[in-house]
Amino acid sequence: MRKIVVDIYGADLxxxxxxxxxxxxxxxxxxxxxxxxxxxxxxxxxxxxxxVDENRYEIIHTNKxxxxxxxxxxxxxxxxxxxxxxxxxxxxxxEDCIAMLSPGNTGALLVGSICRLGLVDGIKFxxxxxxxxxxxxxxxxxxxCGANVDCTANDLARYAILGDAFMKSMCKTQxxxxxxxxxxxxxxxxxxxxxxAYKLIEALPLNFIGNVEGNDLVTGYADVIxxxxxxGNVLLKTAEAAGKAAMSIVDSYSTFDNAELIREIKxxxxxxxxxxxxxxxxxxxxxxxxxxxxxxxxxxTAYACIEQILKLEDxxxxxxxxxxxxx
Numbered sequence: 001m002r003k004i005v006v007d008i009y010g011a012d013l014x015x016x017x018x019x020x021x022x023x024x025x026x027x028x029x030x031x032x033x034x035x036x037x038x039x040x041x042x043x044x045x046x047x048x049x050x051x052v053d054e055n056r057y058e059i060i061h062t063n064k065x066x067x068x069x070x071x072x073x074x075x076x077x078x079x080x081x082x083x084x085x086x087x088x089x090x091x092x093x094x095e096d097c098i099a100m101l102s103p104g105n106t107g108a109l110l111v112g113s114i115c116r117l118g119l120v121d122g123i124k125f126x127x128x129x130x131x132x133x134x135x136x137x138x139x140x141x142x143x144x145c146g147a148n149v150d151c152t153a154n155d156l157a158r159y160a161i162l163g164d165a166f167m168k169s170m171c172k173t174q175x176x177x178x179x180x181x182x183x184x185x186x187x188x189x190x191x192x193x194x195x196x197a198y199k200l201i202e203a204l205p206l207n208f209i210g211n212v213e214g215n216d217l218v219t220g221y222a223d224v225i226x227x228x229x230x231x232g233n234v235l236l237k238t239a240e241a242a243g244k245a246a247m248s249i250v251d252s253y254s255t256f257d258n259a260e261l262i263r264e265i266k267x268x269x270x271x272x273x274x275x276x277x278x279x280x281x282x283x284x285x286x287x288x289x290x291x292x293x294x295x296x297x298x299x300x301t302a303y304a305c306i307e308q309i310l311k312l313e314d315x316x317x318x319x320x321x322x323x324x325x326x327x
Contacts (some may be wrong), residue, residue, distance in 0.1 A: 010104030021302025072107030138221030169315030
């Protein structure tokens with residue numbers, strides 16, 4: 001039976017939504033078991049109230065965790081009983097464990113994927129990717145969206161390869177359209193980094209469509225948008241904020257006469273802009289799948305992340321990562 005390790009600590013709303021979301025996924029989805037890492041009484045109490053089958057999960061007890069205020073190096077010595085560290089150790093040594101899910105410290109999760117789990121050959125530093133819905137209905141993979149803020153042109157070329165593999169396994173997209181984030185679609189536009197990266201990506205056996213702009217995150221013009229982590233993170237958070245602002249504006253026009261229309265518009269915008277309901281960000285490069293939940297993760301987020309992990313696994317993501325050839 002495939003197992004997914006769940007670090008319950010680190011979310012803004014606490015551990016309960018994470019436990020409940022995974023518990024609901026256990027009840028709804030066959031084909032996996034969960035390994036919760038956290039305070040055993042808390043986990044068992046919540047799952048018992050939900051009538052979750054005890055044969056579908058186990059608990060690794062600890063009440064220690066790495067906080068969001070800790071340095072990324074907290075995954076090293078002295079924190080062996082922290083939930084994230086114990087989760088990585090189980091993920092690495094148990095062949096049945098296919099992935100780990102955590103809402104915790106992003107930096108620590110990143111360093112842990114390198115030092116506690118290990119990376120596939122050719123990867124020096126994992127990239128963080130997220131898949132978001134577009135106006136055309138297709139998902140768009142943004143990579144890197146915050147892990148590596150200082151990148152080289154070679155890094156961006158690697159991200160293009162990794163993003164291509166992610167979309168092939170996640171969405172079964174046969175020939176993903178790969179674009180490079182810049183300040184204009186024309187080839188000559190961009191800074192030194194993007195101009196150098198353009199040449200490298202263009203030479204790869206990918207469906208490279210050239211430069212793309214920030215608005216293409218929602219237009220659906222590309223399937224993969226490659227960026228350094230600094231620009232990618234700014235783009236991601238700006239898009240999220242813009243979506244929330246738009247929903248708030250629509251809500252302010254709600255009256256008795258147009259309430260039904262406003263409700264339908266809000267539901268559509270929610271599906272497009274509520275990133276919490278889309279799952280989590282996936283690290284590209286570790287030997288097994290690692291998914292980072294948003295800090296404000298809800299029960300819906302945890303459920304969606306389980307679906308995401310299983311979809312990636314069914315699409316051959318782990319094997320694809322191992323077989324990938326990097327520049």
